[in-house]
Amino acid sequence: MRLKSVAAATVLTAATVLPTALTFALAPSAVANNSGGRLVASVSPTTVAPGGRVGLNVEGCGTRTGTARSSAFGTVNLAPGNLEATNLFGSATVHRNASPGTHTVTFQCDGLGGRTTTVSLHVTPGAARGGLGGSMGQVSPGEIAIGGALVAGALGAGVWYLRRRTEAGT
Template sequence: MPATLPAKPTRTRRATFRSAVPRRLAAVAAAAALVTAPAALVSAPLAHAASSATASPSSVAPAGRVTLAMQGCGARTARVTSTAFGEVRLETASAQTTGLSGSATVYNDANPGTHRVVFECGGPGGERVTVSLQVTPGAARGGTGGSIGSMSTVQTAVGGALAVCALAGGVWVLRRRASA
């Protein structure tokens, strides 16, 4: 009997599916790229976007600290000037951040009232944003942070009595050890 050669394998549905998978994945990836591309363009910062600035808190006493921030500037630095604190330079905190920030201390002898705070993107001659800072009459609380100013006479007396009792108890324990 003559030897017969095995039949040539026929292409099955499974083989067709395997060859179509890479094409389908490529089509899905292309569609995803088209869908996400407009979103990426919208979230990218625009060079012509208006800058915004804040001075926080917006009301402060003389010798108080003010946090200054500017968004949308597009530069690595900004200059801030005011009659309340003079001139301050804002910088980015890191390469990943887009905003500029810094702080200033209001002059001890700053006049109470509203002071203009002028932010200049990139320094003198750059885009300007002006905000208001209210300087209140009086001095900023410092040192104890206001923790003593609100204590009543009774609270102070009780605290002193507790301190005296603790001291007397310590002396009694030490004398008792010494005599034993």
């Protein structure tokens, strides 16, 4: 009976490792709507260290060009994310000498009216990792491979054990 509970615990642990790892890999993003509710902008991650990169996205411009501007990284030209130009995207590297604190990111659509909206970007004084609050450093490809092999091994062992038990019972 003890082997059955150990195998079940192994399978359950392996089944929870992958979704948990994927949850930590996803960075949070800031989203803002303008007063008309049709222009939606986002910066991802919302917290970054000097020298880090952020993704920029704005939806609802209706134009094929636009910009994102901030004291944290300067001005970035945005490009269409799809053929209909329903969203514009780009990326920026935060200046290495950017001051810690909250910086405003202003998205502007080109064309008539030049609609704008803003979101906040937080620059940390140290090496922050988006989504983990600085609690984890870089993960090397070797570490990812080892983790994947351990998960696959645990799942394989659980399947082997359950099949062996089923065959022995018949």
